[in-house]
Amino acid sequence: MPFITLTTDFGTRQGSHTVLHGAIYGIAPDAVITDLSHEVKPQDIREANFVVNNSVFYFPPGTVHVIVVDPGVGTERRPIAARIGEHFFVAPDNGVLSACLARAAAEGWTSEFVALDKPEYWLPNVTMTFHGRDLFSPVGAHLAAGVPLGELGTPIDDPITIPLWGAHRHADGSVEGEIIYIDDFGNAICSILPDEIAHLPVPDGVEVEVCGARIQGMVRTFGDSEYDSDTLIALWDSSGYMLVSENNGTGGKIIQPRPGDKVTVRRLT
Numbered sequence: 001m002p003f004i005t006l007t008t009d010f011g012t013r014q015g016s017h018t019v020l021h022g023a024i025y026g027i028a029p030d031a032v033i034t035d036l037s038h039e040v041k042p043q044d045i046r047e048a049n050f051v052v053n054n055s056v057f058y059f060p061p062g063t064v065h066v067i068v069v070d071p072g073v074g075t076e077r078r079p080i081a082a083r084i085g086e087h088f089f090v091a092p093d094n095g096v097l098s099a100c101l102a103r104a105a106a107e108g109w110t111s112e113f114v115a116l117d118k119p120e121y122w123l124p125n126v127t128m129t130f131h132g133r134d135l136f137s138p139v140g141a142h143l144a145a146g147v148p149l150g151e152l153g154t155p156i157d158d159p160i161t162i163p164l165w166g167a168h169r170h171a172d173g174s175v176e177g178e179i180i181y182i183d184d185f186g187n188a189i190c191s192i193l194p195d196e197i198a199h200l201p202v203p204d205g206v207e208v209e210v211c212g213a214r215i216q217g218m219v220r221t222f223g224d225s226e227y228d229s230d231t232l233i234a235l236w237d238s239s240g241y242m243l244v245s246e247n248n249g250t251g252g253k254i255i256q257p258r259p260g261d262k263v264t265v266r267r268l269t
Contacts, residue, residue: 186251
């Protein structure tokens with residue numbers, strides 16, 4: 001049973017995301033389709049990287065992941081398909097697979113890419129503004145139906161990658177990162193991993209500074225009983241990264257964090 005995930009910045013109001021289902025079912029009627037997210041911020045390739053890399057590898061090996069965050073639709077940017085580890089991807093060649101490729105490098109996974117230049121695997125009429133329906137979803141469906149990756153296009157070895165998030169350790173031992181993503185609760189996921197602050201006295205002996213606010217120590221869970229609701233807290237998120245949250249709140253009352261804002265962790269003095 002073939003599995004396909006869909007990630008776009010379409011939103012759900014217009015119904016464009018559901019048309020992708022139709023394009024897939026017309027080619028691979030037995031496919032099981034999961035809408036990973038259609039709420040990526042419009043044209044935000046970095047956010048798409050986070051959403052995709054944080055989710056897709058929980059699916060079974062062989063799953064096809066169709067990603068349509070494509071500000072260059074209709075231009076000379078290449079449409080591509082890829083195998084990264086044991087998963088397949090169909091996407092514009094605009095850096096949207098950068099985080100998955102970084103993970104592959106860290107894990108020692110192999111990867112291969114093709115430029116999608118064989119129109120027989122697209123819909124008959126390809127528009128200049130809806131490659132998600134006319135090109136990417138059909139190719140994903142053919143992959144899921146068993147067409148080998150190499151038959152879908154010409155091999156390439158130069159997929160575009162973009163700079164992503166990270167953390168930097170300063171001479172005084174402090175670690176500086178940035179906010180990667182704001183979830184629907186207003187929680188800020190930050191580009192700092194546990195190993196990057198392991199030299200500091202975590203959890204009680206550190207201070208986290210973000211958007212002018214300073215948080216003393218880290219907690220284990222959102223509901224830490226010694227904190228009142230709407231108190232700013234820092235903890236480890238399920239994604240593995242540091243999370244800044246308002247305890248039992250929905251965010252935005254104390255700070256208004258945005259992706260790219262600086263986050264610093266230092267020894268509490």
